[in-house]
Amino acid sequence: QKEVEQDPGPLSVPEGAIVSLNCTYSNSAFQYFMWYRQYSRKGPELLMYTYSSGNKEDGRFTAQVDKSSKYISLFIRDSQPSDSATYLCATYTNAGKSTFGDGTTLTVKP
Amino acid sequence: DVKVTQSSRYLVKRTGEKVFLECVQDMDHENMFWYRQDPGLGLRLIYFSYDVKMKEKGDIPEGYSVSREKKERFSLILESASTNQTSMYLCASRPSREYSPLHFGNGTRLTVT
Numbered sequence: 001q002k003e004v005e006q007d008p009g010p011l012s013v014p015e016g017a018i019v020s021l022n023c024t025y026s027n028s029a030f031q032y033f034m035w036y037r038q039y040s041r042k043g044p045e046l047l048m049y050t051y052s053s054g055n056k057e058d059g060r061f062t063a064q065v066d067k068s069s070k071y072i073s074l075f076i077r078d079s080q081p082s083d084s085a086t087y088l089c090a091t092y093t094n095a096g097k098s099t100f101g102d103g104t105t106l107t108v109k110p
Numbered sequence: 111d112v113k114v115t116q117s118s119r120y121l122v123k124r125t126g127e128k129v130f131l132e133c134v135q136d137m138d139h140e141n142m143f144w145y146r147q148d149p150g151l152g153l154r155l156i157y158f159s160y161d162v163k164m165k166e167k168g169d170i171p172e173g174y175s176v177s178r179e180k181k182e183r184f185s186l187i188l189e190s191a192s193t194n195q196t197s198m199y200l201c202a203s204r205p206s207r208e209y210s211p212l213h214f215g216n217g218t219r220l221t222v223t
Contacts, residue, residue, distance in 0.1 A: 032209045034211060041217075043114070043215050044153075045214065046211040046212070049209075092209060096206075097155060097158065098212055099155075100152050101152060102150065102151065103152055
């Protein structure tokens with residue numbers, strides 16, 4: 001079993017839609033969760049992170065962690081064509097290594 | 111801004127060649143990583159380094175080696191390239207403090223024919 005499983009997508013939504021991107025993780029000891037965004041032909045860049053449970057909001061983006069169900073989500077409100085990218089969830093495992101979901105490719109159509 | 115620079119965006123090599131992928135970071139980060147990214151398989155860790163001259167195997171080290179002679183530079187070596195090593199290779203760095211995020215380069219697309 002992979003340590004982080006991500007809903008595979010791809011997702012295609014109209015501009016202005018609310019987008020939900022989701023991952024599950026296997027180890028209840030994981031505490032720090034990240035979302036990276038990767039544009040085509042670029043490396044991933046950190047979008048948001050959360051520590052332990054709860055929500056974290058940054059503009060149109062909200063990251064949510066539910067430790068009871070080992071579920072992490074990224075919500076995008078009022079999605080824009082510029083949000084079209086691959087989104088990767090990630091967490092830290094032992095010794096400071098990061099493990100990633102396989103990514104969900106999002107297309108926001110004008 | 112942290113900059114992680116990978117020397118080549120695209121490389122085409124022949125089976126059996128020795129291939130060097132170079133990565134340089136400019137923020138004095140202790141930790142450096144090499145990943146490969148394949149459709150449906152996500153990001154997989156090949157090797158990482160906590161500091162100069164240190165290296166640790168990741169999840170898929172077979173067929174690869176690394177070198178870290180200077181803090182800012184981390185090289186990935188394919189000793190004898192094979193077609194199943196055709197992939198996108200991503201280098202990343204981070205400071206050693208706990209929970210620091212990774213900073214990625216823009217990748218090297220390697221094709222082995």
